[in-house]
Amino acid sequence: MSYTLIAVFALLALLDVPLSVALGLSSVVTLWWFDLPLSMITQSMATSINSFLLIAVPLFILAGQIMERGGLSERIFDAAEALVGRLPGGVGHVNIASSFVFGGISGSSVADIASLGPITIRSMTSRGYPRPYSAALTLITSTLATLVPPSILIIVAAASAGQSVGAALAGGLGPGILLAVALAIYNTIISRKKGYGAITNFSMRHSARSLFRALPSVGAPIIILTGMFSGVVTPTEAAGLAVLYTMIVAGIVHREIGFKDVVELTISSGRLAGSVLLILMVASAATFVFTVDLLPQKASGVLSTFGGSPFMTLMLMGLIFIIVGMLMDIVAAALMLIPVLMPAAVAAGVEPMHFLIYMVACLAVGLATPPVGTCLFAAAYVSKVPTPRLVAAAMPFYAVNLVVLVMIAAFPEIVMLPIRWLTL
Template identity: 80%
Template sequence: MSLFLLALFAVLAVLGVPLSVALGLATAGTLWWYQLPLSMITQSMATSINSFLLIAVPLFILAGQIMERGGLSERIFDAAEAAVGRMRGGLGHVNIASSFVFGGISGSSVADIASLGPITIRSMTSRGYPLPYSAALTLITATLATLVPPSILVIVAAAAAGQSVGGALAGGLGPGLLLALSLALYNYVISKRKGYGTVTAFDMRRSSRALLRALPSVGAPVIILTGMFSGIVTPTEAAGLAVLYTFLVASLVHREVGLRDFLELAVLSGRLAGSVLLILMVASAATFVFTVDMLPQKASGILTTLGGSPFMVLMLMMVIFLIVGMLMDIVAGALMLIPVLMPAAVAAGVEPLHFLVFMVACLAVGLATPPVGTCLFATAYVAKVPTERLVVAALPFYVINLAVLILIAALPQIVLWPVALLT
């Protein structure tokens, strides 16, 4: 039954049917073929979307849109340059740091490229960094927004898995920091070896001015994450704070966004969030088919036989996650994989939050890889670099990503330590 659904979904997806529609039609076709009640589709869809937590998704998307339109992203970049831009490989470090901070507000990798991408690539190339290298680093740093809180994918995945959203968001902080530090180390080594960039003298007045100018923008992730992890606000309330704070800064401090812009951005964010949440709704109906077919139990038996230890089970799953991330939308991929593989991982001794964050980290790689990586094509467009040339330039970063994934699988505390500390 499950194979019938997956095969039908694959055929429809290859024919160019939108993924959410393809999954919904495949589920309906499977229920009809096996004479199961079609009413389960509407029932599952209505139940899955009836969640206060999921209101955070459109709100964080809206906060990212306001940041992009209101000049907050540019000021975050200037602040990062003032802090770390003067050292060897400085603008590469600025690229990494600004993406990390921006991800702490928007939760969207594509928003990171749209707002910060043109700034970082232009600045790096003007300081002597090769264009392909600048674009490749921008591509990979953008995936940090899918890992660090408040990642939209983590919120959706945790809600679908019935796990603590706050705990899952905190769990993404460790892998995000590990990836950021790994990229910074590689950037320093390669910049020193090949002479990328320039080392400038520290200018106290210029740095102080940039930091003060960016203080309202940098304050957004501090307020949001502090409120969320201290328990003062829920993730959904933190998302509302993010919208309120970024709008006040963009309209009253920077004076670059007005009420008319806000309404326009709200409509755009609603459309973007609708595509994400529609996938969640139809995936919940597909989960019903998987449950009836006992697919999670079958997958658990196979993986336990092949793997055994939690680390080996995660290594086997990593192959699946990477392939799925390369071939389909990562939100759809996560929602299809969670009901099938999460019970198998838990049965093998993997902590649920460790599994969720590891899965998100693997799927995030798919954003930067062909054939359907949305960040890959967005970066190629922004940088005016052919896609194949960008992929070649990004090969060392793919290796770094793979090494980080292995470390996350081998050392659960990378995920669980921030959870214990912050929640």
């Protein structure tokens, strides 16, 4: 039964049918073929979307778009340059730091590319970094937004898996920091070796001015994450705070957006969120088919034949996650893989949160790789670097990312420690 659904879905996807439609149609065909009640589709879709937590998705998307339009991104970049710009590989570190902070508000990797990409690439190339290297670093740092709370993918994945969204967001912080540090180490080594980056004179006055201008912008992730992890607000309420705060900063403090801009951004965010949540709805029907067909138990049995240790189980699953993430939308991939592989991982001794965050980290690689990486094509467009050349320049960064994935699989505390510290 499950194989019928997967085959029909693959066929429709190859015919370039939108993934949400392909997933829904393949579920309908499977239920009809095996004479199961089609009413289960509407029931499962209605149940999956009936969640207060999922209101956070359109709200965080809106907050990210307000940041992009309202000038917060440029000020965050200036503040990061004031703090780490004088280090070896300085502007590369600024690229990493600004993406980390921006991801702590928007939760969207594509928004990071669209907003910060032109600024970071222009700044790096003007200081002697090759354009392909600048574009490749910008490409990989954009994936930090998929790990750093409030990651939209983590919110959707945790809600789908029936896990605490707040705990899952906290779990993404450790891998996000690890990836940022690993990228900074590589950037330092390669910049020293090849002489990338012009040395700029330090100006206390300029640095203080940049930090002061950015205070309202960098205050957003502090307020959001402190409120959420302290238990004062839920993730959904934190998303509402993010929208309100960024709107005040962009509209009143910076005065770079008006009422018409807010209306336009709200409509745009609704459309984008609708596409994400539609995939969640139709994936619930596929989950019903997988459950009826006992696919999770079958997957568990297959994985146990390769050695049932948690590390080996995650490494095998990591290959699946990366391949699937390279071939399809990562939200759809997560929602299809969770009901199949999460029970198998738990049976092998993997913590549910460890599995979820590791899956998200693996799928995030697909955002930056061909053939369907949305961040890859966005970075190529912004940087004017041809896609094949950008992929070649990004190869060392892919290797850094793979090392980080192995570390996440091998050391569960990278995920679990922030959860224990931040969700007491």
